[in-house]
């Protein structure tokens with residue numbers, strides 16, 4: 001029989017085997033192996049790529065309510081001394097998706113043994129960290145066959161204490177886009193700049209110009225971020241650089257600002273091309289839409305959760321982080337919330353060590369929430 005420890009143990013098993021997006025083979029096998037221990041007639045399973053859809057049938061279903069977890073790890077070498085640390089060199093569950101999966105299985109297990117009126121769909125979604133599994137999963141026949149009417153999810157939050165959950169009606173996470181710029185000039189001897197075309201100088205100008213977009217082109221009340229996180233140019237100290245590569249990310253709270261920023265980036269890059277007589281290319285890479293919490297459903301959840309014993313509810317601000325759960329919420333009403341895991345290290349940090357007591361708290365909270373939804377009229 002499953003106990004809260006079962007799901008802490010499962011979390012540790014997932015933690016040992018972080019895998020990149022769409023390569024969550026061992027993770028998928030581990031989840032399927034666990035699901036196989038449950039009564040066969042109480043859970044129906046479909047797989048899609050490395051993802052899984054697990055349906056727990058209701059007693060007299062009027063609708064299908066979904067809970068989504070992501071599955072992938074990150075290319076980060078783990079720096080914790082945990083006995084269950086990553087066994088996959090160079091990879092780590094540094095974004096809590098191991099906890100997310102354990103929590104999903106904990107909620108699922110409860111309802112396998114204690115069904116409610118409505119169907120419950122558990123979505124194990126690959127590739128949240130990129131290239132993005134939510135959008136293609138939603139377009140799959142497997143998903144369409146079991147498309148839910150409501151959908152919910154959580155994400156661990158290092159900055160909040162255990163027992164705290166935080167969310168807000170409306171936008172929770174930003175629109176995001178990657179940004180890859182390449183500049184190509186002419187190499188030459190460092191001492192003969194007039195015979196070359198230096199892409200270190202061009203790239204330096206461009207980085208500074210890009211920083212004027214948010215400050216000069218975007219409404220200050222509509223938050224936006226442009227970060228160039230990587231800048232590579234040149235091969236040696238006495239050779240003029242032929243190539244420069246600038247990689248970054250764009251985050252906005254509105255699609256309007258995202259479109260405007262992209263337009264301005266193209267204009268500035270064209271200006272660099274003309275001004276430095278070089279060739280340039282821009283690629284937007286992977287894009288995620290905002291996470292938009294259904295205002296009424298979220299407000300109702302927050303009012304309810306504030307009275308759940310042991311839960312401290314915070315109405316938080318928007319975050320400029322991205323989450324491909326936004327694609328589900330674009331089409332299906334629901335919400336996402338932060339789950340406090342009290343660790344001094346942030347998401348994606350090689351030393352992050354979430355407090356595992358949050359697993360049981362989240363399972364218990366969502367059992368209560370789904371049970372409550374089952375008592376409500378279907379419009380609720």
Ligand SMILES: [Zn+2]
Pocket residue numbers: 095129347348
């Ligand atoms: Zn992440």
Ligand SMILES: [Zn+2]
Pocket residue numbers: 070095096097128155
């Ligand atoms: Zn994450």
